[in-house]
Amino acid sequence: MGSGAGATASGALAHARPRVAFYGDDFTGSTDTLAAAVTGGWRAALFMDVPSAEDLRRHGALDCIGVAGSARSLSPAAMDRVLPRIFSGLAATGAAVLHYKTCSTFDSAPHVGSIGHAAMLARAALRRTADAPPAPAYIVGGQPNLGRYCAYANLYARAGQDGGIHRIDRHPTMRHHPVTPMDEADLRVHLGRQGLRPWSFDAEMLELPEAEQDVRLDAMLREGADAVLFDVTRPAHLAAIGRLLWARCPGDGPLLALGPTGVVQALLAGTGAGSPASMAAGGADKAQAASGPTAASGGRVSPAAVAQTFIVAGSRSPVTAAQIDRSVQDGFVSVEADPAALARHGEGHDESVVADLVARIVDALRTGRSVVAHTTFADAGAALRPGYTQALAVGSGRLMRDVLARHPLRRVGFAGGDTSSLAVQSWGIAALTLAYVLAPGVAVCRIDAPGQDLDGVELMLKGGQMGPPALFSDLLAGSA
Template sequence: MRPAPAVVYYGDDFTGATDTLGTAARAGLRALLFLKTPDEARLARAGALDVLGIAGAARAMTPEEMQAELRPVEALFRSLGARVLHYKTCSTFDSAPHIGSIGAAVRLLRAAVEQPWTAIVGGQPNLGRYCLFGNLFAAAGNGGEVFRIDRHPTMSRHPVTPMDEADLRMHLAKQGLADVRCMPFTAASRGSDALDTALRQALHSPPADAVLFDVVDASQLGAIGDVLWARAQESTLLAVGPSSVVDALSTAMPPSREELQRRRNGARVAQMSLTPASGPVLVLAGSLSPVSARQVAAAVSFDTVWLDAPRLAQRDDATLTGHADAIAGSLARGRNVLACTRTPGTMPSGGGLDAQALARAGGDLLAKVLAATPLRRIGIAGGDTSSHAVQALDAWGLSYIADMGAGASLCRVHSDDAKLDGMEIMLKGGQMGTDDVLERLVHGGIA
């Protein structure tokens, strides 16, 4: 009988889902990310797992669309016997009542677990995300200045879900989570026992919808993990938040026999050095963020193709075919290609383009290029672009290869199509990655 995973997580976009995959793998946990809810045959093929992930696109869905998306996740969690169901959100919590509603996800998934309350972890320090007394702060780019999220130069102006409220309790109340109580970072800083006492007080009558755990420093994650894992042993738990949820739990979860053996031998999970690409690299940059713009500007090893975003968003077949042929031709000549949807000088809003239509067109473009010119390594920038692009591929799973830094991982594609199986793919959100991340995708190196 296959042992149950400890954690099942659903990533509300593909880039975030790979960040959690990398977090679990670097903690020594056996982890695999499925690109849709797996059936029994896929589960058997995956073998024993500590962390089972499902990559999705709920961040770009209406509450009605989320119902169809998340019902299979709920059913899978029940059937596997896992202890924690993690709804993985973006570390900036950007969402709204009408699109990507975290509140709607909680209402849909709460029936799958036994605990009547939901744990929300509010920060991810390794990405420059901090939660203090319920208020979210985020750095502008890797190592950049930290802003309150409602004053963040990018997230406060997000084209789909702008963050206009820093207090996550009020932000989530707009999405139907009326009673979210805060566990201040001062409690976690005093250790697991102090945090557990504070949690018991917070959960005292009347019952809470959810409890938000502040995170200011990575050292607090150990106490949070201890408390949440202990609760999950009593009865199954729904946890919401970025990859710091798995980061916290990994400190308390019992290690696998393989990990125990590594520890006995004095080994640690290696920080793998990324090898140079073995052939031409394609990067599809659909992100409109200033961080991605800096990465594009630093990508000197690529031929840059400026895509006709308005026509692609209108699903113009001639434009799609023309771009695909040009990109495939350059790749066939051994050139690295960077295909960008935002030309220099355009506004971050994208000029009123339908962002979802453009992301779907990006997926169609990638599939068309790979059908003409199979590649061994590709990269995709932008959360929605990544989700739609990977969904356009004939692939069923991803496993971790190496850390690309600041929330980006290089992964191995698992597919029944021999042309795709084993291809390496980097998915990164618009705010993620160092300025040289695209160059390292070509030339390798340690993040």
């Protein structure tokens, strides 16, 4: 078995088909889902595209197969070109559940990152015949370990690591998101604008006896609900949701689930040995599923300090800004990067500017210090220009590669969901596997890139809102 998939514990069952196949609409969220799967006991790997037979052979039997994407930054037309092939490929793995992994704050809009449009494409990919009704979509509305809660269909989110909890349309950061500002807290309304009109399975229903929960959900489906949104106000709700989902996995194809890593957390919580949910993996795997999650390490390592690290920060979140400030206090060198030059990097423009930037970073690293390069304090209005965010992210990926080519490092990082997604995609690597969890929502992954100098490098990927102020210093110290 490949080191990324993890060693199977003694007595654990090997599954020919995965329990879950997911597509993450950005990289940082995808690695959070990978971390949840592995720490929950599943063998998992996160691929850059639908894995080939050789990819799967190299990683061995997997309970959870992920594809890290960038749909959060795509228009509906771009989704049309990208997602159908991926959904069909993931469904072909035989997974019991197909999970479209969204950001935990559900930030999206009809014109960019549309969750509703992605759901439509997933439903089309899962249809067995042209006249078959579309599969219902099950939406998990919260993720308590990240401070994300859904109450009576309204989304709430914590501000930063230890901040207060705000309704999403009053959140100090998300209501001002530069691309997809969240101006509506009711997810029924928010997703309705994107063509997805879920019925609410609220917290009171989740407190009912299991038999009554089943009655309520089945009644919704009979009455025409083609999407159901589950509240999540406390961790115990995840187990109830997981039980309901496993029990409704069809035998001839995957169940469609939408939402953050809370989906996988619910599925893990709902697979207790001997429970009805544990028998719902479908077909011949039902008996195997009864054993619950497998005890696999996922190739994890014990965190250890490294001599130095390099981080590229593209997020404009105040959380990331505070992390940059703290890293400077702790001895990092702060280098401000010209975002316009990075956005044109590799196109023959401003190459001398980027070359000078690379030289300054490498010179600082050669003194033995760690470096954080940031576009964080750039003009936020630039993000609204068509194609700018994507170009900046790819340019940031080239910057990281240029630096590592001149000064190899064991551990590096990206801060910013869009930055992480497009930067890493531009590298042409095969997959990521979990090394360790640095903080809630922040995974450190090991790069799987056979034959490349990046193979084995540890990579932190974090969204703008994630992590404590000392996160970058913790990455250097190997804290977890």
